[in-house]
Amino acid sequence: MNNSPIDNGEGEAGSLTHIDAQGSARMVDVGAKPQTPRLAVASGRIRMSAKALAAIKAGDAPKGDVLGTARIAGIMAAKRTGDLVPMCHPLALDAVTVDFSYESDAVRVTASASLTGRTGVEMEAIVAATMALVTVYDMAKALDKAMVIEDVRLIEKRGGKSGHWRAPDIAG
Template sequence: MEFTHFNENGRAHMVNVGEKDDTKRVAIARGSIKMKKETVDLIKEGLIKKGDVLSVAQIGGIMGSKKTSDLIPMCHNIFLTGADIKFNILEDEIEIQASVFTFGKTGVEMEALTAVSMAALTIYDMCKSVDKDMVIDNVRLVKKTGGKSDYIRK
């Protein structure tokens, strides 16, 4: 197996994608943050002192997707054509889904994963004063289209 992120001297480098074709690319990632039922209730009732948790987490997730190349060393700076975050509120958990879109030479999987992570971290930050037992869990890529191959998690 050849590692793509090392140059001929064995040093890290960013892969050159200049010769690749531009294609429509989409990535969807999911994750969750588990918490006490009482914390979920406070979020639903708008009683978390720091504000509207899910609105802020949605913005945090989208901002995270836009900053991925600043956070992950070998990620390309990608012009995103769209990003969205959705939440599914359960009894003791909030499920998070990020969808990220571009038209370009490289995929947006890392941007979708970063969006989910940042949304979850934002929820954690806003609720940590009332729930120290929260757990961010199961962040994963569920779908990617565009480029040489598509992927759907079974």
């Protein structure tokens, strides 16, 4: 068994929760955990040229409704996280939101996922935000191939054994 000093927030410091006694990857058994309300919020941004940003704001991108399509992609991706991330449990999500805001040189996405269950929804929120950003890139690449996806991260989580956590640099 690998006993490297890693604390992923789910097991004891020094234990690897997704590795079995033979050192093989495994999915954690969450069957005995209590069902509790869970929420996670993630965000990221895609930096782009003024031309691309103006076209997205005006609804003039060659491929159509950039943010509407990206919202749908983010929601669909959250629902498929268990298929995309190897050790994630497939979850019956109660809600997923994908929202956008404009910055001076970027579009920011904020995604949330929630359910009442035995495991958290952090990965679902991160996958939703990431796929929404990838879709913005796809929908606007004719306007700016040099767009940069950046700053994808967990902002907040609620529920489970670790309770409420918020990124330390985020007000609120």
